[in-house]
Amino acid sequence: MSSEAEFDAFYAATAKRLVATVYAMTGDLAEAEDAVQEAYARAWQRWGRLTRAGDPLPWVRTVASRLAISTWRRTRNRLRAQLRHGPAPDMPGLSEDRVALVAALRELNAEQRRAVVLHHLLDLPVAEVARETGSSAGAVRTRLSRARKLLGEQLTNINKHDEEVVTHG
Structure with missing residues (x-):
């Protein structure tokens, strides 16, 4: 299996649960999705090293969590406003x-x-x-x-x- 196919399979198997994990940590679905996407992009850049070191999921999870928490801290006021006014109309309940x-x-x-x-x-x-x-x-x-x-x-x-x-x- 090529590196690209291996990465695609890894992403397909882990992304949804990772978004749910980061969402649970931050309480902001959009920020969780953004952080997870960025973490996978960074993982792809290091894919060879990550897979040689073993399971890449803990690394991706740690990066996504750190990105989300940093972003969450910077956007705390925006999050409070969103909570006050409710979710955007196109968000699923x-x-x-x-x-x-x-x-x-x-x-x-x-x-x-x-x-x-x-x-x-x-x-x-x-x-x-x-x-x-x-x-x-x-x-x-x-x-x-x-x-x-x-x-x-x-x-x-x-x-x-x-x-x-x-x-x-």
Whole structure:
């Protein structure tokens, strides 16, 4: 298989899930898509080295995450305005559960959010999350523990609010 065909197959097999991962980290679908596209473009430029080193997905995921978080920080005000005014009319609707989860993830700090997404949404073991984030396994476990507690509180509060709206109109 040629390098181009190998890269195309890798992209087809991993891009959709990577966009979902970065979206979960940032809460902004457009930024996630842009960051993932840029990460794959950078991966193509290094494709030979990346495949010789082993699985290129952790590298692409790390690059996409860093790009998205940097962009997210620079465009925080634009994101707040978009959230205030709602999604653009041509954006597909998201399920209430997904919206609640993304809202709860936004309440976590960036390190906690990244650990949760890598560990719980991508099913990476703690040791792999530690490698990708440049942290110790103990630090990852602490972030996950604190994040789960905060997420539980956030999602419980959202559910209580929804129940009150339904019962009290």
